[in-house]
Amino acid sequence: MRTLEWNAESGEMIMIDQRILPARFERVICRTAEDTAEAIRNMTVRGAPAIGVSAAYGMALALLRARTDSADALWAELERAGALLTAARPTAVNLAWAVQRVLAECQPARGSAAALREQVVAVAERMADEDVEVNRRISTFGAELIQDGDTIIHHCNTGALATVDWGTALGVIRMAHEQGKRVHVLVDETRPRLQGARLTAWELSQYRIPYEIISDNMAGHFLRSGQVQKVFFGADRVTANGDVANKIGSYMLALAAHSNHVPVYSVFPTSTVDLSLAHGDLIPIEERDPMEVLGLEFEGQRVTPADAQARNPAFDVTPNHLLTGLVTENGVVYPPFVEHLPRFVRPAA
Structure with missing residues (x-):
């Protein structure tokens, strides 16, 4: 379906x-x-x-x-x-x-x-x-990056639910699993809308891929302790220099992974690349309803004070120097992205 x-x-x-x-x-x-x-x-x-x-x-x-x-x-x-x-x-x-x-x-x-x-x-x-x-095609290229036995942190939801079918970053993990590789996924909850805990976990259950849900602020611990071999997330817009706008929290995850020498891959179709923008600071960042943050409940009660204010940017920008590679339907792009990315967006005939 x-x-x-x-x-x-x-x-x-x-x-x-x-x-x-x-x-x-x-x-x-x-x-x-x-x-x-x-x-x-x-x-x-x-x-x-x-x-x-x-x-x-x-x-x-x-x-x-x-x-x-x-x-x-x-x-x-x-x-x-x-x-x-x-x-x-x-x-x-x-x-x-x-x-x-x-x-x-x-x-x-x-x-x-x-x-x-x-x-x-x-x-x-x-x-x-x-x-x-x-x-x-994206998933086939990306699955080559996954080794048998890898534990992967995945942020947000990038599976079949985020596409018409199959998925991008989660599609890569699914493809590796279907190829017979043993993979284990640490699923970022992805606050405040919990797309990881709700949607990615649901999809992984359907595929029978082993996973555990972690809160977003646990990722650094697992990266530093050597329990993670790869980080995968998607993209909502990629600029000409390879900066990636993705679900809020991606930047902090990439920072922690880069600090601990864990490869970070952003996975997307080339339709997500915006070559008209030179760098990520030019990407408009959607601000959503603060109640998505303020309305959270714990043990049946609202967490925040009644007069609390909140900010709710839906995306952040991961600078290209934190990324190991960009996975597209035309192959995996490696640095320097500003030189290589346009060739993958407009591959030679």
Whole structure:
């Protein structure tokens, strides 16, 4: 089962509701671009590749629901939906990438309303299928980095739930496991939304990969004591010099690993690379609702004082010098990233 699927009969997108896992497994129906944008904002769907494909389907929904047969009006609606979806979450470049790809590939059908409606669905479906294939290629390259018996710290969720299917960093671990390598995963809880404890742990249970959950601030202990051989996490945007924006906590994890000479790999499709940005300080960092931090409970009671304030950046930037390699569908990129990364984003024909 894919994280998100298109129902051709009803013209709807169906996605797994990631807000309620692992307690319940339910799916949500998106019927409009507005539904899709809200699902991205409230993290019904999350993970850079998944929200990119969701945006493509959201643009298809906009045209199928539009009450006009004017090709010009439909194109305007496509652009409006694209802007709405791009604004849903600012850090993950896959959103803008997906919107721009849909617009570019629908351009030849712009003169016909019927052709435009047909083309936008076809583009979204193609992007979904490509995401699965890209993730399999990423996982194959990344699995070569894992040795039999490795213990790996994994941050956030980068599995099938973060993509259309298979996954990026967690897909690498899954591939190594399916190749017969014995791996053990220390799963960062990934506060404050606990994507690791909720989603990564749930996926690892499905794959029967041995794991233990640790709070984010335990990672340094396990790294320093020699109990970890690799660190893997994903990416939401990668700049031209190899700086990586990923789920908050990735930077501190990379610092601790680098200090203890443990290899750190960021894993992502090349659609996550933004060569227009020279370095990570230029990446917009999403600030989410402080109640995600303040609303935490312990033993049935709210942890924080009633008048407490909080900050809640959803991402941080890991500077490229802390990273051992960048794993993509075109292979593993090694430093100097500013020289090598563009060749992997635009591989030679």
